[in-house]
Amino acid sequence: DQQVKQNSPSLSVQEGRISILNCDYTNSMFDYFLWYKKYPAEGPTFLISISSIKDKNEDGRFTVFLNKSAKHLSLHIVPSQPGDSAVYFCAALGGGADGLTFGKGTHLIIQP
Amino acid sequence: DSGVTQTPKHLITATGQRVTLRCSPRSGDLSVYWYQQSLDQGLQFLIQYYNGEERAKGNILERFSAQQFPDLHSELNLSSLELGDSALYFCASSVSGQGPPLGNTIYFGEGSWLTVV
Numbered sequence: 109d110q111q112v113k114q115n116s117p118s119l120s121v122q123e124g125r126i127s128i129l130n131c132d133y134t135n136s137m138f139d140y141f142l143w144y145k146k147y148p149a150e151g152p153t154f155l156i157s158i159s160s161i162k163d164k165n166e167d168g169r170f171t172v173f174l175n176k177s178a179k180h181l182s183l184h185i186v187p188s189q190p191g192d193s194a195v196y197f198c199a200a201l202g203g204g205a206d207g208l209t210f211g212k213g214t215h216l217i218i219q220p
Numbered sequence: 221d222s223g224v225t226q227t228p229k230h231l232i233t234a235t236g237q238r239v240t241l242r243c244s245p246r247s248g249d250l251s252v253y254w255y256q257q258s259l260d261q262g263l264q265f266l267i268q269y270y271n272g273e274e275r276a277k278g279n280i281l282e283r284f285s286a287q288q289f290p291d292l293h294s295e296l297n298l299s300s301l302e303l304g305d306s307a308l309y310f311c312a313s314s315v316s317g318q319g320p321p322l323g324n325t326i327y328f329g330e331g332s333w334l335t336v337v
Contacts, residue, residue, distance in 0.1 A: 112262070144328075151222060151310055151328030175307070197263060207253060207265030207278050208326065 111135045112200050114211035122219050127185040129214050131185060131198030138168070139202035140210075143183050145197045154191065155196075156183070183217075193218045223247065226311050226330035231255055232335045238299040241329075241332045245292055245313030251275065252294040252312075253326065258307040269294055301336045308333050 121127045131141075144152035144154045158165040158172045158181065165172050169208045185192055196220045198211040223246035233239055245252050254266040256279075265278035269288035280286075283301075288294040296307060312328040 110262075114262075138256070149330065151224065151312070151330050153222065153328065154325045199263075204238075207268055207276055208263075210255075210263035212262035 110137075110211070112198055112209050112211040114196075114198055114214045116214050117212070118215040118217065120217045120219055121188050123190060124187045125217070127183075127188045127192065127216055129183040129185075129196050129198075129216065131181045131183075131211055132179055133181075133200055135200070135209075136176075136179065137202060138200040140200070140201045141174060141181050142201070142208065143170075143171070144197040144199060146197060152197055160202075165175075188216075188218045190218050191220065192216060222327040222329060224311055224313050224327050226309075226329035226332050228332055229330065230333045230335075232251075232337060233301060235301055235303060235336055237301050237336075238297065239301065239334065241296040241298070241309050241334070243296070243311030243313075243329060245294070245311075246327055249313035249315050249327070250292065251314045251316060252288055252292070253312040254294070254296050255279075255310040255312065255328075256307045257331070258304075259308065263310065268298070300336070303336050306334060306336045330336045 142157040143155040145155045146152040156170045174181045195213040197213045199208040225244040227242045251270045253268045254308045255263045257263050266280040279336040286296045308331045310331045314326045
């Protein structure tokens with residue numbers, strides 16, 4: 109049973125536009141959410157996180173929004189750049205689970 | 221470069237065999253995590269060690285075991301290998317045993333790609 113779901117396996121966005129990556133979760137006890145970025149042949153790297161008591165966290169071009177009532181979070185990248193092309197993983201911490209619970213990832217492709 | 225080193229990078233072995241994957245955490249990190257990423261799954265948490273002691277256990281099969289040594293490097297042992305064990309195995313490390321939100325970001329290595337034939 110996937111507790112963290114990323115329903116879009118891939119997303120294509122034009123350079124300079126906004127990229128919106130979505131993530132849904134089922135466990136209301138998760139208390140922290142993170143986004144990781146992964147390039148081919150590399151391990152995931154931490155990008156941005158948000159506590160469950162907040163609804164927004166911003167870091168440069170990256171903003172994560174959390175809608176607890178909908179059990180939904182999203183990562184906005186503005187403006188999108190070619191170097192943003194990667195697989196993005198949504199992850200959650202807490203909820204009685206040990207370790208981070210990851211989604212299956214979304215492959216973001218930034219087109220010139 | 222995250223500072224987490226994993227060896228080997230690639231490994232091909234036959235069913236029924238046993239392999240050992242090795243991980244050196246970032247300098248100063250006491251906690252080591254192992255994750256499995258198979259083709260149809262996201263990253264699955266396997267197990268965590270903190271300063272030599274098992275801290276948390278996830279979806280780790282009984283055929284798999286891990287340990288963390290006094291120098292803090294860790295090994296993941298996979299035995300009686302099956303075709304379904306083919307996956308990318310990631311090691312990650314963090315300063316403390318609790319990871320975020322205490323500011324202790326978890327850093328991942330590049331992974332060890334295991335192919336069972």
